[in-house]
Amino acid sequence: MTDQLVRPAGRDERPRSVDAGLRRRARAVIPGGMYGHQSAGPLPPEYPQFMRAGRGARIWDVDGNEYVDLMCSYGPVVLGHQHQAVEAAAAAQAQLADCQNGPGAVMVELAELLVRTVEHADWAMFAKNGTDATTTCVTIARAQTGRDRILVATGAYHGAAPWCTPRPAGVTAADRVNIGQYTYNDLASVVAAAQSGPELAAIVVSPFKHDAGYDQELVDPAFARGVRELCDQTGAALILDDVRCGFRLHLGGSWEPIGVRPDLSAWSKAIANGHPLAAVLGNDRFRDGASRIFVTGSFWFSAAPMAAAVATIGALRAQDAIAAMDRTGDRLRSGILAQAAARGIEVSYTGPAAMPYLTFAGDRNHEQASAFAAAAMRNGAYLHPRHNWFISAAMTQADVDRALAATEAAFAAVHAP
Numbered sequence: 001m002t003d004q005l006v007r008p009a010g011r012d013e014r015p016r017s018v019d020a021g022l023r024r025r026a027r028a029v030i031p032g033g034m035y036g037h038q039s040a041g042p043l044p045p046e047y048p049q050f051m052r053a054g055r056g057a058r059i060w061d062v063d064g065n066e067y068v069d070l071m072c073s074y075g076p077v078v079l080g081h082q083h084q085a086v087e088a089a090a091a092a093q094a095q096l097a098d099c100q101n102g103p104g105a106v107m108v109e110l111a112e113l114l115v116r117t118v119e120h121a122d123w124a125m126f127a128k129n130g131t132d133a134t135t136t137c138v139t140i141a142r143a144q145t146g147r148d149r150i151l152v153a154t155g156a157y158h159g160a161a162p163w164c165t166p167r168p169a170g171v172t173a174a175d176r177v178n179i180g181q182y183t184y185n186d187l188a189s190v191v192a193a194a195q196s197g198p199e200l201a202a203i204v205v206s207p208f209k210h211d212a213g214y215d216q217e218l219v220d221p222a223f224a225r226g227v228r229e230l231c232d233q234t235g236a237a238l239i240l241d242d243v244r245c246g247f248r249l250h251l252g253g254s255w256e257p258i259g260v261r262p263d264l265s266a267w268s269k270a271i272a273n274g275h276p277l278a279a280v281l282g283n284d285r286f287r288d289g290a291s292r293i294f295v296t297g298s299f300w301f302s303a304a305p306m307a308a309a310v311a312t313i314g315a316l317r318a319q320d321a322i323a324a325m326d327r328t329g330d331r332l333r334s335g336i337l338a339q340a341a342a343r344g345i346e347v348s349y350t351g352p353a354a355m356p357y358l359t360f361a362g363d364r365n366h367e368q369a370s371a372f373a374a375a376a377m378r379n380g381a382y383l384h385p386r387h388n389w390f391i392s393a394a395m396t397q398a399d400v401d402r403a404l405a406a407t408e409a410a411f412a413a414v415h416a417p
């Protein structure tokens with residue numbers, strides 16, 4: 001959930017569909033219907049809200065329409081829907097027990113596996129959502145440093161808690177009093193923000209700039225190194241928010257390719273291929289702070305998602321899934337850019353191959369992007385006009401071809417020759 005727009009209810013364009021019936025019922029018993037939840041607000045009106053099934057890279061809505069899935073549940077599905085080994089591991093654990101008086105042995109197995117897999121990690125803690133993970137990172141940084149102030153990039157999304165939610169409703173000034181801002185990829189702005197207040201507890205940073213609705217920006221390695229150095233000089237924690245990118249760009253952590261290691265990192269989404277789990281990973285400098293904070297949750301120690309995570313990490317490695325997503329993403333990018341060029345449509349296709357985002361030149365209110373997305377959806381590809389897309393390792397050449405057939409029809413629909 002990363003968008004902040006709320007669309008008024010009652011604009012279903014499939015009035016007799018199962019989806020429309022569910023929306024009507026939801027409006028009566030769920031505040032805002034579904035529009036206050038998930039990312040339904042900024043989707044074109046005819047998008048289905050309710051989904052029925054998924055297999056590999058295909059999904060079906062509650063009305064039975066089939067799509068190639070280019071959103072992967074907004075990130076959690078990395079190996080494809082219903083991945084056999086992951087589902088078998090989760091089911092085997094669930095058959096023993098899931099939510100118990102204490103964690104299963106699998107929690108230690110998973111912590112050991114994460115510490116072996118993610119390069120900067122000396123320890124792991126678990127939770128449920130990305131917001132839990134980013135918030136816990138911030139709490140650990142404050143506990144360890146004894147300082148309050150945190151820096152975040154303007155416009156970056158780190159979750160739905162008062163310290164970071166993009167929607168102002170219900171947030172007080174006090175919730176944000178210790179939060180300063182910098183501009184992503186602008187080291188001078190980080191230094192200026194660091195100097196303009198009390199000493200820092202932490203700098204929070206995303207692996208690349210993936211703010212909803214904007215062209216994506218890869219990280220400048222010099223910026224990443226500079227932020228690392230600033231944290232080393234000031235004693236602040238470098239927190240990498242790997243909630244969205246984690247295990248999509250590099251198994252060892254998303255900044256491994258540029259050789260910059262955080263002190264703390266936040267994970268969720270893809271780590272258990274769709275099963276509810278989050279993790280905080282950290283180095284030994286922050287172990288004491290991590291052991292002193294109070295964190296728990298009724299379901300945080302449930303064992304089945306942890307078994308799913310162990311299987312997910314095993315399958316990501318065994319399938320060389322990150323390289324596969326990269327290759328698939330490259331094919332999709334080449335195809336889409338060729339389609340746009342053939343029609344003379346000026347687009348930006350930004351971000352890593354496995355997490356792309358498409359914008360149209362001069363499309364300020366995302367009107368063209370929304371029309372494109374709606375046409376792609378009608379033609380069998382599920383993508384998003386304001387949020388980056390996700391490629392899963394389950395996407396075959398046939399899925400790419402199907403997606404490209406849909407985007408070709410979508411370009412035709414938005415482009416009057």
Ligand SMILES: Cc1ncc(COP(=O)(O)O)c(C=O)c1O
Nearest residue numbers: 001129130131157158159243244
């Ligand atoms: C970068 C990033 N951080 C944090 C979060 C929050 O995760 P969750 O929605 O699981 O709380 C998200 C969710 O989209 C995210 O993309």
